[in-house]
Amino acid sequence: FILKETVHSFDYVGKLLTRLKRNMQVNILVVDDSLSVRKYLRTLLERQNFTVIEAVDGLDALALLAETPQIKVVITDYEMPNMSGVELTSKIRRKHPHEKIAIVAISSSNNAMLTARFLKNGANDALNKPFDAEEFYTRIFRNLEYIEQIEEIEFAANHDYLTKIKNRRCFFELSNQALKTANKPSALALLDLDHFKAINDTYGHEAGDIILVQAAQRMAAHFKDGIVARLGGEEFCVLLPETSIDEALGRFEFLCHHFDSFEFKVLTQSLNVTTSIGLVEISQQDLSTALKQADEALYAAKEHGRNQVVQ
Numbered sequence: 085f086i087l088k089e090t091v092h093s094f095d096y097v098g099k100l101l102t103r104l105k106r107n108m109q110v111n112i113l114v115v116d117d118s119l120s121v122r123k124y125l126r127t128l129l130e131r132q133n134f135t136v137i138e139a140v141d142g143l144d145a146l147a148l149l150a151e152t153p154q155i156k157v158v159i160t161d162y163e164m165p166n167m168s169g170v171e172l173t174s175k176i177r178r179k180h181p182h183e184k185i186a187i188v189a190i191s192s193s194n195n196a197m198l199t200a201r202f203l204k205n206g207a208n209d210a211l212n213k214p215f216d217a218e219e220f221y222t223r224i225f226r227n228l229e230y231i232e233q234i235e236e237i238e239f240a241a242n243h244d245y246l247t248k249i250k251n252r253r254c255f256f257e258l259s260n261q262a263l264k265t266a267n268k269p270s271a272l273a274l275l276d277l278d279h280f281k282a283i284n285d286t287y288g289h290e291a292g293d294i295i296l297v298q299a300a301q302r303m304a305a306h307f308k309d310g311i312v313a314r315l316g317g318e319e320f321c322v323l324l325p326e327t328s329i330d331e332a333l334g335r336f337e338f339l340c341h342h343f344d345s346f347e348f349k350v351l352t353q354s355l356n357v358t359t360s361i362g363l364v365e366i367s368q369q370d371l372s373t374a375l376k377q378a379d380e381a382l383y384a385a386k387e388h389g390r391n392q393v394v395q
């Protein structure tokens with residue numbers, strides 16, 4: 085089955101160490117009707133610290149995929165009872181795009197068209213039997229890297245670089261989706277930290293950055309059921325889907341008091357920062373109209389002395 089055994093190259097050891105440092109567990113699904121092949125692939129993969137899940141055929145594989153969300157790579161055989169590897173590949177592709185789950189097919193060199201069929205049906209890559217361990221590892225790592233790079237790019241496109249919470253783009257996308265499916269009015273709040281320019285002027289821009297990160301984390305922790313984003317500068321936004329304005333008012337007033345009494349730890353100092361909040365109900369009006377209304381409420385909160393919620 086495998087031509088030769090190779091010792092781990094430094095390349096893999098390096099990748100393995102990065103993986104361990106990041107404390108990431110990667111699940112790989114091995115689909116093969118042969119017990120000995122499954123055991124062999126398991127041995128190879130476990131050497132690289134992958135978590136291996138075994139499926140005995142295509143049906144088994146589809147069931148396991150449905151119940152295990154964290155599978156990033158599927159390695160599939162071709163000839164299996166019930167369903168061929170090519171059929172399995174095309175079934176997986178109907179639900180999972182190639183940048184979310186990589187399918188690496190185990191093809192056979194005495195069937196010239198098989199690799200092409202696998203690739204046409206959505207496999208990311210194919211290995212011809214017999215292959216050696218070095219090639220096996222290279223293909224698995226390359227496909228995994230591709231998926232992880234896409235994940236990083238998606239994260240960067242949807243999150244704010246400083247605070248790591250969602251950004252404006254992501255906020256609009258998720259909120260519009262949530263509002264479309266909402267059956268009740270929702271609550272929308274705009275939050276702006278008070279006198280933040282003075283914080284920067286007094287303690288420096290870096291101190292300001294540290295506070296922004298902590299403030300963002302507090303808001304995200306407070307509204308786990310909502311969509312929390314940094315719109316820009318020291319301005320944040322929260323959508324609480326299907327939440328009444330009364331309930332939201334209580335929760336945002338709580339957050340306001342929480343900010344007021346919380347001491348932001350900046351290097352050796354503890355600083356107090358407050359926030360003003362504009363809150364509106366959002367039911368019929370579109371998101372940008374509701375944001376304008378929230379901005380007016382926020383302006384009123386600033387006018388009335390800051391550190392308060394105005395609806």
Ligand code: GH3
Binds near residue numbers: 277278279282290296
């Ligand atoms: P107000 O209570 O009226 O909101 O006063 P303010 O000083 O917070 O408002 P203003 O809009 O005048 O100033 C916002 C400040 O936020 C100015 C800007 O330097 C600072 N700021 C915006 N983005 C960042 C950032 O990423 N890091 C830091 N440290 N400061 C930022």
Ligand code: MG
Binds near residue numbers: 116118161162163164
């Ligand atoms: Mg087979």
Ligand code: MG
Binds near residue numbers: 276317319
């Ligand atoms: Mg501002």
Ligand code: MG
Binds near residue numbers: 277279
């Ligand atoms: Mg401000």
Ligand code: MG
């Ligand atoms: Mg201002």
